[in-house]
Amino acid sequence: MSSYDIIVIGGGPGGYVAAIRAAQLGFKTAVIEREHLGGICLNWGCIPTKALLRSAEVFHYATHAKDYGLTLNGTMTFDPAAVVKRSRGVSAQLNGGVGFLLKKNKVDVIWGEAKIAKVGQVVVSAPTKPAVQPQTPPPKGTLGAGTYSAKNIIVATGARPRVLPGIEPDGKLIWTYFEAMVPETFPKSLIVMGSGAIGIEFASFYRTMGAEVTVVEVLPQIMPVEDAEIAAIARKRFEKQGIKILTSTKVTKVEKSANGVTATVEDEKGAKQTLSADRLISAVGVVGNIENLGLEALGVTIDRGTVKTDGLGRTNVPGIYAIGDVAGPPMLAHKAEHEGTLCVEAIKGLPAHAMDKLKIPGCTYCHPQVASVGLTEAKAKEAGYSLKVGRFPFVGNGKAIALGEPDGLVKTIFDAKTGKLLGAHLVGAEVTELVQGFVIAMNLETTEEDLIHAVFPHPTLSETMHESVLDAYGRVIHT
Known part of the structure; x- marks a missing residue:
């Protein structure tokens, strides 16, 4: 029976990042995966949808070429098969990259379905074919079915689409x-x-x-x-x-x-x-993959369909941890990655603090894009804060106008008493890239004074962020 310091069940964003961080810290580590390295995010979620949306964005600009003084000869069409093929190719490239990273960091990959037989022991069986999504073949050199032991077991099995009774997906209609x-x-x-x-x-x-x-x-x-x-x-x-x-x-x-x-x-x-x-x-919505892992038999606490943890991945059963979607909302890949790192560092005994979920950004890659971090205005009021709220429209920003994207808004919310940034909410072009500036500001406990005196480059969309802060304090320039 092979023995490890840490076994991670699930090779998605949370799982593979946790495994790599564990290896960096000197733990002998393995990842158990049944379908595809990179998980839903890389193979059937975050990444391939962005590839599809990029194709749609290019198509949108091509069909609106006249708005930019351009003329395209002929009828603009698209090839559905080619659009899908590009999306799947992007996922395949990154899937292979995860395998390379695990191999580079000397993390063993065990291919199959895992069940925790008892604390410290995992039994792996041959994977059954998923009902919907196709499996990725196991990378060369992976281990297979068998019994494995580990001092620490991290459950990172992710989530799946929620199904409503009477409206069950059939794969066709x-x-x-x-x-x-x-x-x-x-x-x-x-x-x-x-x-x-x-x-x-x-x-x-x-x-x-x-x-x-x-x-x-x-x-x-x-x-x-x-x-x-x-x-x-x-x-x-x-x-x-x-x-x-x-x-x-x-x-x-x-x-x-x-x-x-x-x-x-x-x-x-x-x-x-x-x-x-x-x-x-x-x-x-989605529901956590908690079934058939042996969690109930071990007495692991389940809360509303996900595994209850203490904020550092620890469950109520010593030696059993959970991270990512299976550990509850927000069910986001970047939350899972950071949670995996925190969990492993806590196991190592390094100083670790539970994640502040209010500082986890959310992004939606529609057109226009939407991004946010922290409290909404309504939630801030419910929490009893006296507020200063700033708003700046994209139509007042030179870069947005030059891009042909004048429709958008940046909204910032401050504690009127302390100047603490409580939340930032954005809609418009590329706001999924802009929001991280506010995330960093919140993590550094930045006040409005720091943001007001920061110099933003011109011409950039990021200037809308600066102007929104200025607006909250009656100093806005361009509206």
Whole structure:
């Protein structure tokens, strides 16, 4: 029986980063993976969707070439198979890169399905073929089925799409993000159930590529975790693009025909209507992969479908840890990566502090992009803060106008008493790249004075960040 200091179950963003950090700290480490290194994010989530959205962005600019003084001869079309092929190629390249990094850091890869037989022992069986997504062949030199021991076992098994009773995905007419990423043909019409990041990104992608799209959201606001003002601006832009949005509305029934669906939807007043489309995407969240791991038998505490931890990955059972999506929200790849690092460093005995989840940025790569960190204005008020709120529109920014992207807003929220930055919320071009400036500021406990006196380069979109801070304190220049 092979023995390790640390075994990580799951080779996604949290798992492989935890394993590499463990190896750096001198631990003999192994990763157990059943489907594909890099996990859902790299293979079926974050990365390939961005590749699809990039294709859509290029297509958008090409079809609006006249707006930039350009003329393209001929009709602008796209090849669905080639778009998908490029996306899958990007994932394949990065999948191989994860294998290289693990090998470089002398982390063993064990291919199969893991079950924790007892504290300190993991039994690995041959992987069964997943119901939806295809497996990646195991890298050369990987280990296989057997019994392995480890002083520390880290569960990093991720999450899967949530399924609503009666609206179960069938792989043909009702899709999850797996099928939406690799369509054999592009649907002419689409219903998207759910307006979180996954739903909105696919709505944006398919609408840009020409599909008629309707988004159905059960809550009163699309993108429910975002600041209400930012979500309202995003909604206005989406509707201008032709996306139909129904909020405070739920899908109650879906009927399937030979090549389409009819959904019955009901609003908060009980009024019903039917929507017909070629396909329906179910994007109503994800649930942690906690089953068949042996956690219940060991007495590991499960809370609302995820493993309960202390903020450093430790469960209530010594020697058993959990990180990433399986350890609860926010279910984001970058949260999983950082959580994995913190967990391993805590095992090593290095100084470690539980992650402050308010300082974890969220990004949605639709058009326009949406990004945020910290408290929304409503949450800050609920917490009892007296606020100073700054806003700066992209239309006042020279770079945004030059880019042809004048629609956007940066909103900053400060504690009026201390000048502490409580939150930042952005909608517009490239805001997923801008938000990290506010993340760093919050981690450094920066005040408004520091941000006001920082010099931002010109002409850049980042100047909108500076002007938003200035606006909060009555010093804005360009509006």
